Amino acid sequence: MLFPTLDFGLFFLVTFTVAWSLTRWPAWRLGFLTAASYVFYGFWDWRFCFLLFGSSVVNWLFGQLIFRCDGDRQRRMLVGAAVAIDLGVLGFFKYFNFLLGSVNATLESLGAARDLPYLSIVLPVGISFFTFHGISYVVDIYRRKLDRPATLPLMMLYLSFFPQLVAGPIVRAAHFLPQLAKPADPNDIRATRAFLLILGGLFKKVVVANYLSTEFVDAIFFDPSRHGALDLLLGAYGYAVQIYCDFSAYTDIAIGVAALFGYRFPQNFDQPYRAVGFSDFWRRWHISLSSWLRDYLYIPLGGNTGDWRRYRNLMITMLLGGLWHGAAWNFVIWGAIHGGMLVVEHAILGRRKPADWPLWGRVLGTIVTFNLVCLAWIFFRSPDLIHAADFLSGLGRIDDSRITATPFVLTLLVGGLAAQFLPRDRVAMLERLAVRAPFPVQGALVGAAIVGIASLGPAGVAPFIYFQF
Amino acid sequence: MPPKEKRLPRDRPPIEVMDGAAPARLRAVAGAIASATAISLLLGSNALLAWATALPVGPTGDFALDLAQRWQEAMDSLGLTAFASAITALLHAFQGAVWPGT
Incomplete structure (x- = not known):
């Protein structure tokens, strides 16, 4: 069930009505939200509901054990076991066939060929995200960030809550469980801002990301050898806008929908293409994942303890971040570019922050960072390294000035990039205007805007890009 | 001398x-959502028809399509x-x- 569909609209109306009518009975409300979240997840494949349930039970059990255990060594072993189980399940679904292929290839090169059979494994939608939530829970218990362990019903809702279930944002246990544990307040629904986020998300996904993808970017990346340098350059920029609009749309809608149920999610994107460096970029792009990687991988690796250790940890973190997207060399290179640039930036700039740079330095930093991020996107989007190499070599065909980008596509692309430079508090500014209208009028405008966006969009909506991760 | 600890803050x-x-x-928000639903039904009957057309064939799907x-x-x-x-x-x-000239 995708957000920008009528199916989801109906699901939301029923869930919203029932959930708020159960306000006086918080336990029933949580139970209903859990059941609704499992129905939402079951729309993809009901069998994966058992996996989600199993993950909730395992992490809940380990949470109980870690909380009750006093010895540091035992606690460390328990948290290590819980994380190993979480990552083992994730690794099985994501990398089993890749590892099997590598073993087959190695055995063949050693002259001991065995045709180990591949398994027909379907990657459960959102498995990465509920795995990250599970790890966040056991580690937060281990670090004593939670006063007490969650009950099993709370744990089930924490992992399955439908707005963030399949593509984030990653909501920390210490941030979200206390919200679930207290009754939702029917007098404190941040509705106007939620409406604006949902409408903005729908527009970004249904119009900008969909059309950029189908009318331009897909064709460019399908066969880069048929395009000239300018077209390829626009293709790379187009994909940068497409993936931003696609992914940030999902999280904006998720944040808005959660707010209508009385819950707060953290910000996940903050105009990433205006970043003046790679550190700045990762403070603006998929913030919930980058801060998750920082707190649960980078810091346990040793964090900033010494320059060389910092560089090593940055590279490991970004390479694993790349591999998380998929077992393929192009994702490794994507991670290596980001890790390498972070290392270079730290080595050259040290503690000097971009905010202290002169204006020309910040402008130059933004242009260079954006283009290097686009270079990394070429590897990320290409189906394999051959296509990526074709794309990069094509950027040298400057004599070929054909452009397949139409004025419509170029408008979406330029508009998408220009939106990165709007005021950071643009949603709050719009909200201050919108709240002047009475709620029935706000609702009418929301309804008209939804119809307008649906009329602008193509027939059918492609799944969000990050569903595959 | 061991390197100085420069860990990022965890919290x-x-x-x-x-x-x-x-x-x-809640009452105001529910009113707004009801209003949005009503306007969507009134102005978005084309999208509703497209959605009903894509429903699986069967008694419920046929009923919804009809x-x-x-x-x-009626809206038309x-x-x-x-x-x-x-x-x-x-x-x-x-x-x-x-583009001009093409």
């Missing part, structure tokens, strides 16, 4: 999108499909635009 709070947003009462068709015809006769149609036509015109 950096997440940035809240909803900070400073205006709170509203209902959506009749609703769309009232001129309420013009809003969506005008937006789609505008988009198609823009989509079909080409």
